Amino acid sequence: xxxxxxxxxxxxxxxxxxxxxxxxxxxxxxxxxxxxxxxxxxxxxxxxxxxxxxxxxxxxxxxxxxxxxxxxxxxxxxxxxxxxxxxxxxxxxxxxxxxxxxxxxxxxxxxxxxxxxxxxxxxxxxxxxxxxxxxxxxxxxxxxxxxxxxxxxxxxxxxxxxxxxxxxxxxxxxxxxxxxxxxxxxxxxxxxxxxxxxxxxxxxxxxxxxxxxxxxxxxxxxxxxxxxxxxxxxxxxxxxxxxxxxxxxxxxxxxxxxxxxxxxxxxxxxxxxxxxxxxxxxxxxxxxxxxxxxxxxxxxxxxxxxxxxxxxxxxxxxxxxxxxxxxxxxxxxxxxxxxxxxxxxxxxxxx
Amino acid sequence: xxxxxxxxxxxxxxxxxxxxxxxxxxxxxxxxxxxxxxxxxxxxxxxxxxxxxxxxxxxxxxxxxxxxxxxxxxxxxxxxxxxxxxxxxxxxxxxxxxxxxxxxxxxxxxxxxxxxxxxxxxxxxxxxxxxxxxxxxxxxxxxxxxxxxxxxxxxxxxxxxxxxxxxxxxxxxxxxxxxxxxxxxxxxxxxxxxxxxxxxxxxxxxxxxxxxxxxxxxxxxxxxxxxxxxxxxxxxxxxxxxxxxxxxxxxxxxxxxxxxxxxxxxxxxxxxxxxxxxxxxxxxxxxxxxxxxx
Numbered sequence: 001x002x003x004x005x006x007x008x009x010x011x012x013x014x015x016x017x018x019x020x021x022x023x024x025x026x027x028x029x030x031x032x033x034x035x036x037x038x039x040x041x042x043x044x045x046x047x048x049x050x051x052x053x054x055x056x057x058x059x060x061x062x063x064x065x066x067x068x069x070x071x072x073x074x075x076x077x078x079x080x081x082x083x084x085x086x087x088x089x090x091x092x093x094x095x096x097x098x099x100x101x102x103x104x105x106x107x108x109x110x111x112x113x114x115x116x117x118x119x120x121x122x123x124x125x126x127x128x129x130x131x132x133x134x135x136x137x138x139x140x141x142x143x144x145x146x147x148x149x150x151x152x153x154x155x156x157x158x159x160x161x162x163x164x165x166x167x168x169x170x171x172x173x174x175x176x177x178x179x180x181x182x183x184x185x186x187x188x189x190x191x192x193x194x195x196x197x198x199x200x201x202x203x204x205x206x207x208x209x210x211x212x213x214x215x216x217x218x219x220x221x222x223x224x225x226x227x228x229x230x231x232x233x234x235x236x237x238x239x240x241x242x243x244x245x246x247x248x249x250x251x252x253x254x255x256x257x258x259x260x261x262x263x264x265x266x267x268x269x270x271x272x273x274x275x276x277x278x279x280x281x282x283x284x285x286x287x288x289x290x291x292x293x294x295x296x297x298x299x300x301x302x303x304x305x306x307x308x309x310x311x312x313x314x315x316x317x318x319x320x321x322x323x324x325x326x327x328x329x330x331x332x333x334x335x336x337x338x339x340x341x342x343x344x345x346x347x348x349x350x351x
Numbered sequence: 352x353x354x355x356x357x358x359x360x361x362x363x364x365x366x367x368x369x370x371x372x373x374x375x376x377x378x379x380x381x382x383x384x385x386x387x388x389x390x391x392x393x394x395x396x397x398x399x400x401x402x403x404x405x406x407x408x409x410x411x412x413x414x415x416x417x418x419x420x421x422x423x424x425x426x427x428x429x430x431x432x433x434x435x436x437x438x439x440x441x442x443x444x445x446x447x448x449x450x451x452x453x454x455x456x457x458x459x460x461x462x463x464x465x466x467x468x469x470x471x472x473x474x475x476x477x478x479x480x481x482x483x484x485x486x487x488x489x490x491x492x493x494x495x496x497x498x499x500x501x502x503x504x505x506x507x508x509x510x511x512x513x514x515x516x517x518x519x520x521x522x523x524x525x526x527x528x529x530x531x532x533x534x535x536x537x538x539x540x541x542x543x544x545x546x547x548x549x550x551x552x553x554x555x556x557x558x559x560x561x562x563x564x565x566x567x568x569x570x571x572x573x574x575x576x577x578x579x580x581x582x583x584x585x586x587x588x589x590x591x592x593x594x595x596x597x598x599x600x601x602x603x604x605x606x607x608x609x610x611x612x613x614x615x616x617x618x619x620x621x622x623x624x625x626x627x628x629x630x631x632x633x634x635x636x637x638x639x640x641x642x643x644x645x
Contacts, residue, residue, distance in 0.1 A: 053541050074547035086538035090560045099556075100546035147546075 002064030002077070002154040002187060003029045004050060009059035011045050011211075019045045021211040022059070027155075030185040032178075034202030036192055038234065042211040044159055047191045051080050051157050063154055074103075079148035080157040083164060085140045087132040093119075093143050094128040100151050118146040121180070138169045145177070149184065156181070158190040162197065174200060195235050199223070207231050225339075229346045232268045232339060238301055238314040240268040240339065243286075247309055253284045256335050261350025264340035271301070271316035273337035276329065283332040288313065290327050295320055304329060384625065390618035399614075409619035418595055419603070419620070426599040429513060430577040437517035438569055441524030446554060448525075449532045459529065466522035470583030477515035478588045501589060505596030508589045512597050515588060516581045524569050531565035532558060571635040578627065600624055 004027040011020040020042045027033045035043040048054040050061060052073035061069050068076045079100075087096050094115060101111045119125045122142040132140055141161065148156055161177075162170045178201055181188050192198050198205050199219040207214040207222065207230075215227040226232035232240040244266050245257055260267070278285075288304035302315040302323065315331055323329060340349045359365050391409055395402045413419045448458045465473070481501060483489050489499035501508040535558060543553045559566075582601050585591060591598035591606060598606065600620065608617025 051541075051545065053544075073541070073545045078545065080542070080545050082538045082542060084536060084538055086536065086542040088539060088543070088557060090563075099543070099548075103547035103552065147542075151546075 003027060003031075003062075004155055004187060004189060005060075005062040006046075006050070007060040007062075009046065009049060009061060010057045011042070011049060011054060012057045019211055020049070023208075023211075023213055025206060025213065025216065027187055027189055029187055032181050032188045032190065032201060032203045033206060034190045034192060034198040034204070035206045035208055036195060036198035036202075036234075037208035037214075039193055041208045043191045043193075043208050046208070047157055047159055047189060050155075050189060051078060052076050077154040078157055079151050079153040079155075080159065081144045081148050081161045083160040085132075085144040085161075085164075087140060087143055087147070089132055092129050092131060093124060093135070093146075096132065096143055097128075097146050097150050100147065104151075114150045114152075115146075118150045121149070122146050137165050138173065141165065141173055145180070149180075149186075153186070155187040155189065158188065160192055161190075162192070163194070170197075177201065195237065199235065205235075207234060209234075225348070226268070227348050229266070229268070229341050229343070232341070236270060238271045238316060240270050241274070241311075241313045242266055242268050242341070243306075243311060243313070244343075247306075247311075248284060248286065251284070251286050251307070254282060256282060256284050257338075260338070260340045263342045263345075264349045266341050266343045268339035268341060269333055269337055270339075271314045274313075274315040274331040274333055276315070276317060276321060276323075276331055278332045279334055281334045281336075283334045285330055285332055288329050288331065290323055290325050290329050293323065293325055302329070304331075387618045387621045387625070390614060391622045392615075393618075394615045405615070409615045410623075413616065413619055413623070418598075421595055422598050422600055422603045425509075425595070425597060426578060428509065429516070429581075429597070429599050430574050432509070432513040433516045433520065433577040433581070434570060434573040436513060437520040437573060438524050438566070440517065441521045441569075442528050444521070444525050445528035445532060446558070448529060459526075462525050463522045465519055468519060470519065470581060471587045473519045474512075474515050474584035474587030477511060477518070477584075481511050481514075501593075503593050505593060508593060508597050512581070512585055512588055515584045516577055519584070520573060520576055524573065527565055527569055528562065531562045535561050567638060568635070571631055575628070575631055579624070 004025075006023050006025040009020060009023045010018070012018050023046060025033075035046060037043045045054055049056050050063075052068070052071060052075075056069050060067055063076055063078065087093075088099065091099065097115045097118060098111050101114060106114075115128070116125070119128055122145060124139060124142050124146060127135060127139060127143070132143065135143065141164075144161065158177075162173055165173060174197060190198075190201060192201075202219060204216060205219055205222050206216050209230050215222055215231045217225075222231060222235055226235060226240070229242065233242075245260065245264060248267065249257055257267075275283075287307040289307070290302055291305050292303035294301040294303065299316055299318050300320050302317065302321075304313050304315060306313055315329075341347065342349050392404060392406060393402045394405045394409070444462060448455055448462070451458065468476070480486050481488050481499065483500045483502060486499075492499045499507055501511045539557060539561075540553060543557050548556060578599070579601055581599070582605065585597055585599060585602045586605075589597045591602050601624065604617050604620045604624065607613050607620065611617075
């Protein structure tokens with residue numbers, strides 16, 4: 001058990017490519033932190049720097065109270081779960097789990113005990129004598145997790161461990177990882193590009209973009225108050241709609257937009273904050289034409305074209321409203337559903 | 352999976368298309384092999400004037416002949432030595448080059464060059480290096496008190512031909528080992544290093560076991576090479592000597608047939624070689640299918 005502290009961590013590749021541009025972050029003891037961002041944002045590089053698989057160009061990395069910048073991966077007391085599982089194909093599941101313990105000179109009884117405990121926890125006892133290629137994707141995933149937890153390391157690092165699984169299994173494994181982490185209370189750093197995975201797994205999220213932290217916070221903090229237009233667009237699905245303030249004023253804002261923070265020229269509205277029936281609170285209205293109706297069971301997504309604008313906009317409503325494509329829709333938005341941004345800086349205004 | 356079947360409009364087109372390959376095989380492989388088989392049953396005088404059918408007598412004589420049995424054991428030593436030396440050097444080079452990033456392709460290119468050198472030239476090259484009167488290596492060995500002379504020491508001669516033959520084959524083995532190593536996912540090596548395995552331990556517990564199919568394939572290829580493709584090297588360096596110490600089977604076929612003009616015996620020897628090749632090929636096809644899945 002230990003915290004992980006990143007201070008001004010930078011990674012520069014030859015040819016002046018900056019993959020990570022100075023990241024400060026503290027992962028507290030026992031916390032589950034998710035690094036999330038689009039591909040190429042540096043989240044995997046950052047994780048690999050923590051693991052010791054990439055060198056650190058600048059900055060300090062501490063695991064517990066130790067500065068580990070120059071330590072070998074094996075000396076950092078971490079375990080990692082890889083995207084492709086990275087199981088040793090020529091070893092049985094048992095030996096896959098035992099390999100790290102053998103290398104560290106554990107005695108046979110202790111290895112046996114730990115492997116059995118891990119196998120039981122992950123329900124892979126019956127596969128212990130099999131080779132990885134005889135296992136399904138989900139089973140391999142469990143073995144990979146087992147290999148991480150037999151060593152009882154100070155921290156778990158996950159590098160997109162669920163992205164090779166099919167959608168159903170992914171949800172199931174997501175729940176299992178969460179439960180496991182709750183039980184073991186091992187500090188975890190988890191990388192994903194899937195915002196839903198990030199929202200559901202993390203105690204805290206770190207949204208990365210272009211090698212820099214955009215925002216750190218609990219999933220609901222980030223969802224409720226995205227610090228930038230990037231975060232607003234990345235977290236939440238369908239993505240937040242961005243509408244220029246001038247346009248909304250033309251459409252009849254009822255004076256609701258008069259007291260927005262200084263510098264606001266664009267407002268974000270979550271698709272679920274756009275109502276088809278007028279709410280009792282003061283609201284603004286916008287007319288639009290329904291271009292595409294997407295029924296997703298419990299909810300529906302309405303892709304609309306705004307009147308006098310070509311801004312693509314999505315409305316989310318529960319159930320299936322009786323609307324037809326081509327129909328004119330008027331939707332209503334209350335003041336507290338507006339997220340004010342400045343389009344030049346990309347930041348939230350009024351903070 | 353269903354494969355698409357090709358049909359031809361005429362009856363003769365498929366035969367015509369196959370003909371070149373069939374004709375080449377018949378003229379250059381089947382006919383000479385048949386000739387050898389037939390000749391191995393005959394005894395012929397040195398001038399080719401009279402031939403007698405002797406049945407399997409040529410074979411029986413060979414196995415009674417001490418020099419043939421000696422040649423067999425020389426061949427085993429030579430083949431095993433060449434294979435071991437060339438494969439272990441190639442493995443070492445490949446694992447070293449595999450760790451490089453920027454200069455990898457330059458090294459790979461350079462290391463492939465020896466493969467392009469003709470066997471006879473490779474032989475002469477090493478013959479110069481090890482020449483007892485003018486060579487650099489005997490000169491240096493002299494300084495540490497070893498008197499190198501492959502003209503009268505059988506073991507020196509064997510070492511020389513093994514070195515020359517192995518040197519030429521290192522390139523080939525190197526390429527295969529390097530390709531094999533590069534097909535091992537990087538994450539496996541990373542996982543092993545997180546699992547606390549030192550680079551040497553990683554090599555022996557992860558990389559080497561995963562290279563097994565490559566290693567096995569190369570072993571067969573190298574044995575075949577050492578037994579059949581090294582005539583030029585032997586001929587240019589030791590010519591089978593001294594005192595038969597490097598007279599491998601292939602060289603003996605030549606020496607007995609074309610110098611000794613004992614064509615019947617020479618043909619019988621080449622038939623035995625044919626059997627060995629067939630056996631090695633069977634082994635290769637039987638076991639080469641055993642692949643490791645990642």
